[in-house]
Amino acid sequence: MANSLQVYLDAIEESVQSFQLPKNPKGLYEPARYLLNIGGKRMRPVLTLMGCELFHTNYANAKDAALAVELFHNFSLVHDDIMDKAPLRRGKETVHKKWNENTAILCGDALLIEAYKLLCTYQPELSHQLLAIFNKTASEVCEGQHQDMDFETQKIVSIDEYIEMIRKKTAVLLGCSLKMGSIIGGASESEAEELYQFGVNLGLAFQLQDDLLDVYADQTKFGKQVGGDIIANKKTYLLLLAFQDANESQKNQLEQLLSETDLEKKVFEVKAIYKLLDIETKAHKKMQTIYSTALDSLNGLTVSEEKKKPLRNLAEFLMSREV
Amino acid sequence: MANSLQVYLDAIEESVQSFQLPKNPKGLYEPARYLLNIGGKRMRPVLTLMGCELFHTNYANAKDAALAVELFHNFSLVHDDIMDKAPLRRGKETVHKKWNENTAILCGDALLIEAYKLLCTYQPELSHQLLAIFNKTASEVCEGQHQDMDFETQKIVSIDEYIEMIRKKTAVLLGCSLKMGSIIGGASESEAEELYQFGVNLGLAFQLQDDLLDVYADQTKFGKQVGGDIIANKKTYLLLLAFQDANESQKNQLEQLLSETDLEKKVFEVKAIYKLLDIETKAHKKMQTIYSTALDSLNGLTVSEEKKKPLRNLAEFLMSREV
Numbered sequence: 207m208a209n210s211l212q213v214y215l216d217a218i219e220e221s222v223q224s225f226q227l228p229k230n231p232k233g234l235y236e237p238a239r240y241l242l243n244i245g246g247k248r249m250r251p252v253l254t255l256m257g258c259e260l261f262h263t264n265y266a267n268a269k270d271a272a273l274a275v276e277l278f279h280n281f282s283l284v285h286d287d288i289m290d291k292a293p294l295r296r297g298k299e300t301v302h303k304k305w306n307e308n309t310a311i312l313c314g315d316a317l318l319i320e321a322y323k324l325l326c327t328y329q330p331e332l333s334h335q336l337l338a339i340f341n342k343t344a345s346e347v348c349e350g351q352h353q354d355m356d357f358e359t360q361k362i363v364s365i366d367e368y369i370e371m372i373r374k375k376t377a378v379l380l381g382c383s384l385k386m387g388s389i390i391g392g393a394s395e396s397e398a399e400e401l402y403q404f405g406v407n408l409g410l411a412f413q414l415q416d417d418l419l420d421v422y423a424d425q426t427k428f429g430k431q432v433g434g435d436i437i438a439n440k441k442t443y444l445l446l447l448a449f450q451d452a453n454e455s456q457k458n459q460l461e462q463l464l465s466e467t468d469l470e471k472k473v474f475e476v477k478a479i480y481k482l483l484d485i486e487t488k489a490h491k492k493m494q495t496i497y498s499t500a501l502d503s504l505n506g507l508t509v510s511e512e513k514k515k516p517l518r519n520l521a522e523f524l525m526s527r528e529v
Numbered sequence: 530m531a532n533s534l535q536v537y538l539d540a541i542e543e544s545v546q547s548f549q550l551p552k553n554p555k556g557l558y559e560p561a562r563y564l565l566n567i568g569g570k571r572m573r574p575v576l577t578l579m580g581c582e583l584f585h586t587n588y589a590n591a592k593d594a595a596l597a598v599e600l601f602h603n604f605s606l607v608h609d610d611i612m613d614k615a616p617l618r619r620g621k622e623t624v625h626k627k628w629n630e631n632t633a634i635l636c637g638d639a640l641l642i643e644a645y646k647l648l649c650t651y652q653p654e655l656s657h658q659l660l661a662i663f664n665k666t667a668s669e670v671c672e673g674q675h676q677d678m679d680f681e682t683q684k685i686v687s688i689d690e691y692i693e694m695i696r697k698k699t700a701v702l703l704g705c706s707l708k709m710g711s712i713i714g715g716a717s718e719s720e721a722e723e724l725y726q727f728g729v730n731l732g733l734a735f736q737l738q739d740d741l742l743d744v745y746a747d748q749t750k751f752g753k754q755v756g757g758d759i760i761a762n763k764k765t766y767l768l769l770l771a772f773q774d775a776n777e778s779q780k781n782q783l784e785q786l787l788s789e790t791d792l793e794k795k796v797f798e799v800k801a802i803y804k805l806l807d808i809e810t811k812a813h814k815k816m817q818t819i820y821s822t823a824l825d826s827l828n829g830l831t832v833s834e835e836k837k838k839p840l841r842n843l844a845e846f847l848m849s850r851e852v
Contacts, residue, residue: 228668234675285638289631308612308678311634312671315608315641319667322645326660333660334653341649344642345551352557352635 208515211523214252214265221251221269222276227320237301237313238320241280244298249524250383251276256516257387257401260509268390271336274324275383278340281317282347284310289355318344328390336386339402343382350375357441368446369410377409400503404517407500412524414493417442419527421477422486427528433473439464443492444485445476451483497525531838532582534846537575540588544574544596550643560624560636561643564603567621572847573706574599579839580710580724583832591713594659597647598706601663604640605670607633612678641667651713659709662725666705673698680764691769692733700732723826727840730823735847737816740765742850744800745809750851756796762787766815767808768799774806820848 222242227235251272258268286292287300288310294300302310325336353371357363384405388398419428420435421444435442445460452460456479463479466472480486500521504514545565550558574595581591609615610623611633617623625633648659676694680686707728711721742751743758744767758765768783775783779802786802789795803809823844827837 228672231672231675231679233679234672285634288634309675311608311611312675315637316668316671318638318641319664319671322660323664323668326657326664330653330657333657334649337645337649337656341642341646345639345646348635348639348642349551349554349557352554352632355631356554356556 208512209259209265211252211516211520214255214516215248217255217265217269218248218251218272218276221273222248225273227316233305233309234312234316237305237309238280238317240304241284241295241301241313241317242276244296246279246296248276249520250279250379252520253380253383253405253517254387254390256520257384257393258391259387260401260507260513260517261388261391261393261397262513263391265387268387270324270327271386271390272383274321274340275379275386277317277321277324278344278347279379281314281321282351284314284317286351289351332390335389339382339385339389343378346374346378350378363441363446365443365446365450368441368443372413373406373410376413377406380409380412381405397507400507404500404503407496407503408521408524411493411497411500414443414489414496415525415527417444418486418489418493421480424528433469433477436473436476437469444480444489447488448476448480448483448485451485451488452479456482497521531835532588534575534839534843537578537588537839538571540578540592541571541574541595541599544592545571545599548596556628556632557635557639560607560628560632561603561640563627564607564618564624564636564640565599567619569602569619571599572843573602573702575843576703576706576728576840577710577713579843580707580716581714582710583724583830583836583840584711584714584716584720585836586714588710591710593647593650594709594713595706597644597663598702598709600640600644600647601667601670602702604637604644605674607637607640609674612674655713658712662705662708662712666701669697669701673701686764686769688766688769688773691764691766695736696729696733699736700729703732703735704728720830723830727823727826730819730826731844731847734816734820734823737766737812737819738848738850740767741809741812741816744803747851756792756800759796759799760792767803767812770811771799771803771806771808774808774811775802779805820844 225242227238229235254268254272254275255265259265283295284301287295288302288307292300293303300310301313305313321340322337325340326333328336350371350373353367354375357368357371381402382405385398385402388401393401417435420430420442421433423432425432431437434440436445448460449457460476460479463472463476466475501518504517504521507514548565550561552558577591577595577598578588582588606618607624610618611625611630615623616626623633624636628636644663645660648663649656651659673694673696676690677698680691680694704725705728708721708725711724716724740758743753743765744756746755748755754760757763759768771783772780783799783802786795786799789798824841827840827844830837
């Protein structure tokens with residue numbers, strides 16, 4: 207019988223907790239431990255374990271790679287939080303707030319290096335294959351983060367540029383997590399690639415869902431402030447689509463709304479334009495199309511349905527947040 | 530006949546210039562290219578090439594590893610410069626000044642990842658060996674940088690702690706550069722280790738020489754302000770040795786001088802205490818002892834004297850700055 211999600215989550219948690227960071231200097235590694243301990247969904251390392259087990263290999267073999275992915279993710283978070291000047295992460299003080307920016311820079315660097323160490327615990331040939339996809343992904347994540355920052359100051363961003371940015375910043379790491387697991391599991395090159403595409407598209411769909419939730423979520427069920435992206439003038443898929451589809455007068459209205467100081471009015475009126483342009487439906491359709499493409503990749507794999515179940519369940523779970 | 534230093538320097542320069550960073554996003558990779566182009570001594574990659582050629586292997590085989598070392602060095606510089614709020618590097622604006630801190634953080638991250646990519650261009654078995662020493666060194670460099678920052682706010686730092694800090698922050702990368710070259714050259718484990726020790730001790734001696742030069746260099750030949758470390762209250766080997774050897778009254782004097790605002794007087798009086806305590810001679814002796822240990826490692830290698838010549842010349846050149 208297929209393992210439940212909880213089995214994988216427990217394995218990851220055990221792995222994170224028992225992971226030994228170097229002891230000294232304390233001022234460098236305690237912030238790293240703090241960051242790992244505040245948790246998060248652990249979605250990426252779970253994907254690595256599942257990707258491995260899909261090919262009839264005990265997920266325990268993929269634990270180091272899964273942990274590497276989680277450390278890498280935390281490396282990118284701690285540096286992103288400095289750049290975004292974010293005071294909180296998962297409801298707790300960010301590292302650069304609790305300590306300082308210099309410590310946060312070094313803490314991120316150290317986590318990235320620890321991730322590489324973990325990928326080097328495998329046999330040379332296997333390690334080499336893992337590093338190929340990991341290196342490529344690591345560069346793309348940095349590139350995506352840079353593009354995201356760039357967008358803040360750019361007046362015009364196209365839909366294609368936006369999709370490319372979220373692909374790099376968020377989606378490829380899901381693909382990489384799965385692909386590394388599958389390589390350890392013994393997948394063929396084409397199978398590993400198919401699984402990579404599944405992960406990337408799942409990541410894209412998840413991010414579009416995030417954009418939708420920000421505007422249309424039920425406030426009682428949503429962790430953040432509904433309309434937060436609109437208030438912050440964040441260039442989301444919805445806003446960019448609205449600018450693309452709007453007529454001249456609607457475009458002017460949208461542009462004026464960017465500097466509207468009555469925030470309730472701002473959210474209300476931007477949503478009104480979204481309504482006129484059918485943005486919710488269009489964005490939802492796009493999300494569904496990408497999610498279908500993701501599932502096509504999973505369906506295409508010649509592995510028993512029983513084996514696919516954990517991944518299918520996880521995908522459904524991730525996409526089940528009510529919009 | 531042994532190659533001259535210039536042959537190696539030219540090879541590195543060619544390698545750095547022809548190295549293709551990804552093209553986009555420009556805002557991320559242009560700062561990285563800028564940093565690589567402002568140069569520097571290229572001492573570390575030269576060590577990698579020399580370490581390789583010592584074992585009868587064409588240095589061209591070590592070019593990617595040499596470049597990796599140079600990229601790693603630049604990664605650490607760009608992050609250190611943010612932490613130190615340094616406006617200039619090699620006489621040019623630092624990346625975080627010319628662009629901004631966020632760009633400098635990402636630029637460093639991207640350079641570190643590019644270094645890893647280069648180490649993965651070798652065959653899996655060889656690459657695995659290179660990564661083992663590289664990962665260890667990379668962690669130590671971050672740890673050393675953290676300790677160095679810590680020292681600024683610590684009242685008491687022991688000589689041993691200082692040596693350990695400069696070992697990690699500066700010296701191990703020289704050892705790593707040589708060791709990686711020697712592994713590519715086909716050295717045995719013990720030969721690679723001997724060469725590593727040569728590099729580490731050379732690095733330590735070089736750093737102590739730096740501390741000496743800051744106080745006793747001829748201003749007409751010295752690139753920086755003589756006495757700069759004293760003015761900045763930098764915990765150098767000399768200052769820590771003085772605190773260690775001073776009597777109570779001298780200790781009090783030194784402590785008062787830390788907040789002296791007449792900078793000429795400050796440098797003059799600290800130097801007077803150094804004179805009383807014979808600090809210059811003692812530091813010089815320590816530097817010489819470590820340099821001798823370095824040369825012992827080189828002498829111990831069962832390789833022809835002809836083959837050792839480039840390394841011996843480079844070591845002499847590095848230690849020839851007049852104190």
